[in-house]
Amino acid sequence: MPQIEAKKRFGQNFLQDTTVLNKIIQSMSINKRKLVEIGPGLGDLTQMLLRVKPVKAYEVDRDLCVHLREKFRKEIEEERLKLEQIDVLECFEKGSLENDSYDLVANLPYYIATKIILKALEDEKCDSMIVMIQKEVAQKFSAPFKTKEFSSLAILSQSIADVKLLFDVSSDSFEPAPKVTSSILKIVKKREFIHGVNPLFKSAQDFIGFKKYLKISFSSPRKTWVKNISSIYNKEFAKKLLNSMGIIVSARPHELSVENHLNLYEKILKK
Ligand code: SAM
Numbered sequence: 001m002p003q004i005e006a007k008k009r010f011g012q013n014f015l016q017d018t019t020v021l022n023k024i025i026q027s028m029s030i031n032k033r034k035l036v037e038i039g040p041g042l043g044d045l046t047q048m049l050l051r052v053k054p055v056k057a058y059e060v061d062r063d064l065c066v067h068l069r070e071k072f073r074k075e076i077e078e079e080r081l082k083l084e085q086i087d088v089l090e091c092f093e094k095g096s097l098e099n100d101s102y103d104l105v106a107n108l109p110y111y112i113a114t115k116i117i118l119k120a121l122e123d124e125k126c127d128s129m130i131v132m133i134q135k136e137v138a139q140k141f142s143a144p145f146k147t148k149e150f151s152s153l154a155i156l157s158q159s160i161a162d163v164k165l166l167f168d169v170s171s172d173s174f175e176p177a178p179k180v181t182s183s184i185l186k187i188v189k190k191r192e193f194i195h196g197v198n199p200l201f202k203s204a205q206d207f208i209g210f211k212k213y214l215k216i217s218f219s220s221p222r223k224t225w226v227k228n229i230s231s232i233y234n235k236e237f238a239k240k241l242l243n244s245m246g247i248i249v250s251a252r253p254h255e256l257s258v259e260n261h262l263n264l265y266e267k268i269l270k271k
Helices: 018-027 044-052 062-071 073-077 088-093 110-122 135-142 152-160 204-217 225-229 235-244 258-270
Strands: 034-038 055-059 081-085 102-107 126-134 161-169 182-189
Touching: 018 044, 018 126, 018 161, 018 182, 034 044, 044 055, 044 102, 055 062, 062 073, 062 081, 073 081, 088 110, 110 126, 110 135, 110 152, 110 182, 110 204, 126 135, 135 152, 135 161, 135 182, 152 161, 152 204, 152 258, 204 225, 204 258, 225 235, 235 258
Parallel strands: 034 055, 034 102, 055 081, 102 126
Antiparallel strands: 126 182, 161 182
């Protein structure tokens, strides 16, 4: 293997622990969907993924792409690996990452991990994700209602997907070792969302609407939901909504469950 220095600016921490790599593979479900990897890096995870099925990979670093093209010459020739040298966020900006539905498996660059997960949540073609991210962020996405980590990220993701923190990975499984503990997060979109039969989320635009609703609801997390939402909607209307659902008007946004927020958003849409 050529000597390739990890670049901080691309969030490069290479995972070369075979036990962890195997655990990631075992967490995957077997299906016919396309498999996408973001940031293949030196290609250790890619190699394991290729044993399962063909892979489409997006890597921003030109030097790593040169290395990967060499390492996977045969797989690329046989079209079992497609590698694009590009900033994946630019691809998401243009819409869906792929034309067909896909599962995402990745050890994400931490500096943009939340952004990538949010984009993949919005992407109608993305059915599921198994992603390695900073533990703290994984806890935010997977936090159950009534725990201290429960936040708008948990509500947003859990409104359309089953979200589970699978296991932690210690920093010494990486080269170079990151300063934080990592976790593997599994996000599987709910069938009614994928098939567009959820009456609230018929398209990605509807989901983006819910994201905006949450942004307003949590604009000052310590203030009441009514106070926050009244920056856009009439205060009395907001109070009536909570009353109609049997919820006290002094409830703060994190004191409302995923279901509560979905109901409130639905009622606001019907206004
Ligand atoms: N998958 C490899 C592994 O597990 O060892 C590398 C993981 S490393 C944490 C993150 C990878 O994402 C790096 O290869 C990095 O160059 C790549 N990356 C960073 N920013 C990116 C972006 N905007 N688009 C695509 N790849 C990116």
